[in-house]
Amino acid sequence: MKYSIEATTKVRRWFDAARDPEIDAEVAAIHEEVAEAVRAAAPLCLASGQCCRFRENRIRLEATGIEACRCLLLTAASGRGIGHADLDQAIEAGTCPWNIDRLCVAREGRPSGCRVYYCDPRAKELVPKLQRHAMDRLQAIHVRHQLIWAFGEWREMLRGVMLVAEADGILDLPGAPSSG
Ligand code: SF4
Numbered sequence: 439m440k441y442s443i444e445a446t447t448k449v450r451r452w453f454d455a456a457r458d459p460e461i462d463a464e465v466a467a468i469h470e471e472v473a474e475a476v477r478a479a480a481p482l483c484l485a486s487g488q489c490c491r492f493r494e495n496r497i498r499l500e501a502t503g504i505e506a507c508r509c510l511l512l513t514a515a516s517g518r519g520i521g522h523a524d525l526d527q528a529i530e531a532g533t534c535p536w537n538i539d540r541l542c543v544a545r546e547g548r549p550s551g552c553r554v555y556y557c558d559p560r561a562k563e564l565v566p567k568l569q570r571h572a573m574d575r576l577q578a579i580h581v582r583h584q585l586i587w588a589f590g591e592w593r594e595m596l597r598g599v600m601l602v603a604e605a606d607g608i609l610d611l612p613g614a615p616s617s618g
Pocket of ligand 1: 489490538541543547549
């Protein structure tokens with residue numbers, strides 16, 4: 439796949455932003471806000487991994503470009519990085535490349551969409567409300583730091599930023615992540 443200069447520049451800026459401690463702290467603050475709201479509502483999580491099996495449960499997980507870059511950087515740093523083959527397998531299986539044996543092995547880098555999602559029926563209203571809140575806050579970060587705002591389906595965003603990261607040598611894309 440060929441990337442336009444504009445798209446490449448946009449992705450490079452997202453990677454720079456994801457590595458910027460100030461921006462990283464702002465994203466982490468959003469995650470903490472979401473976590474606090476979730477703690478207060480106390481929805482039930484049976485750790486079934488359902489929320490990560492997109493096709494089976496008809497879930498479309500969306501994330502921003504910065505979130506995709508951030509997750510790739512953090513998981514690579516903790517030895518849980520993914521490569522194109524992992525992504526291909528996940529797409530084929532209708533799941534996420536970091537969902538191993540029903541567990542998320544990218545907890546530190548997972549996007550806000552993963553943090554707000556609960557299959558507990560009691561959280562039906564809370565989930566979209568929190569997701570909107572997180573997206574609004576993420577958009578504000580883009581405005582504040584003059585970044586191009588874009589979001590899309592999780593694995594599509596990952597693929598797009600991985601192609602640029604690979605071409606630019608930002609990430610050394612590895613083999614399969616381990617659950618150990
Ligand atoms: S990042 Fe983690 S929580 Fe989010 S979909 Fe992937 S495995 Fe599931």
